Amino acid sequence: MTLGWIDEWWWPYAFILLAGFATTYPWRALGVYLGGRIRDDAEILVLVRAVATALVAAVIGNLVCFPSGPAAGTTAALRVAAAVAGFAVYFIRGRAVLPGIVVAEAVFVVGFYLGL
Amino acid sequence: MPDEAVLPPPDFAERGHWFLTGAGKAISIPGLILFTAHIGFAGLAREAGMTMGQAVFMVLAIWALPGMVVLLGAVMSGAGLVAAAFAVALSSVRLTPMVVALVPELRGPRTNRLTLYLLAHFIAVTSWVIALQTVRDVPRDLRTSYYFGLGSSLVLVNMVVVWLFYLVAEDLPPVVAAGLFLLTPMYFLTSLWGAAREQAGHMAMVFGLVLGPLLHVFVPGLDLLGAGLIGGGLAYGAHLYQDRRK
Incomplete structure (x- = not known):
């Protein structure tokens, strides 16, 4: 049952609903159910926020280390260096998001042209 | 108010x-x-x-x-x-x-x-x-x-x-x-x-950044979930330890 399994216009949309919506919305609904039972200053939320933060951080780490598409041709060292340089600027400049991103992109583009 | x-x-x-x-x-x-x-x-x-x-x-x-x-x-x-x-x-x-x-x-x-x-x-x-x-x-x-x-x-x-x-x-x-x-x-x-509202959030982030790619190599498919639970758990443990010392 792949995306091209049934040759009808509606099948890919059904595929996206089943593999994409039916697998994400229930997690959100579960969050509403559980969150409705907790006060917003509850200590347990420190743990919940920590788990959620670590999960998204893992997504970041994977995006940098194992990218798909045209960036897959660059070295992991270049991608990590660009991200670290950008984050350092963000941090030193007092949480300035835009300069951080500009520096990360600049390091990456220079490395890309050097064939790193 | x-x-x-x-x-x-x-x-x-x-x-x-x-x-x-x-x-x-x-x-x-x-x-x-x-x-x-x-x-x-x-x-x-x-x-x-x-x-x-x-x-x-x-x-x-x-x-x-x-x-x-x-x-x-x-x-x-x-x-x-x-x-x-x-x-x-x-x-x-x-x-x-x-x-x-x-x-x-x-x-x-x-x-x-x-x-x-x-x-x-x-x-x-x-x-x-x-x-x-x-x-x-x-x-x-x-x-x-x-x-x-x-x-x-x-x-x-x-x-x-x-x-x-x-x-x-x-x-x-x-x-x-x-x-x-x-x-x-x-x-x-x-x-x-x-x-991040508290230091635990920053620690969780660092743990997640390292654990995500690491677990991706060893237990692909469970990398995100594992990194979240382990990284978040470790950060919360450090948070409790700091609280107790105050």
Whole structure:
């Protein structure tokens, strides 16, 4: 049952609903159910926020280390260096998001042209 | 401050005002960076053989970039429905703790539970981060209106972004196409760090960054979930230890 399994216009949309919506919305609904039972200053939320933060951080780490598409041709060292340089600027400049991103992109583009 | 429970319910104009305030937050630096991340997604969707309509529909139906990227990856590798669904489900477990953290802040004394179940669909990293940073400045009774404006306008704008850039993706020079990939992680990095309320959040971030790729090599498929539970657990342990010493 792949995306091209049934040759009808509606099948890919059904595929996206089943593999994409039916697998994400229930997690959100579960969050509403559980969150409705907790006060917003509850200590347990420190743990919940920590788990959620670590999960998204893992997504970041994977995006940098194992990218798909045209960036897959660059070295992991270049991608990590660009991200670290950008984050350092963000941090030193007092949480300035835009300069951080500009520096990360600049390091990456220079490395890309050097064939790193 | 008066007890919020005795205030009259907000009228339509007040709700409209806060809806638009929330919608305006979509035009912000985090919002702009999310647009660029969707430009990257549009290119990827094209590579995966999705039609424009399917790519735009994915934005609306899934509304979580990691899940969307995972689904494209599964489609590209020729995975069937069950395998694709399983991968997306695993990558989306993280949504539950995010929603749990946000719902107590959105909920007012009069909030209908159905409203929260509808708003939950909009919860993804960008609106979550913006909401955690700003929702405490919004009157409690009007937070759902505010978040509805924020979330729905982000979804709508990014559907348009994917539609437009799907058309031009093929004409991008290679360095631009490659450079787009960095926007999403840089955006997640800076916004997560900024949204962390306590030191445990910063520690959790560092643990997650290291554990994600590490577990990806050793237990692919369980990497995100494992990194979240272990990294978050370790950060919370450190938080408890610090509290006890105070």
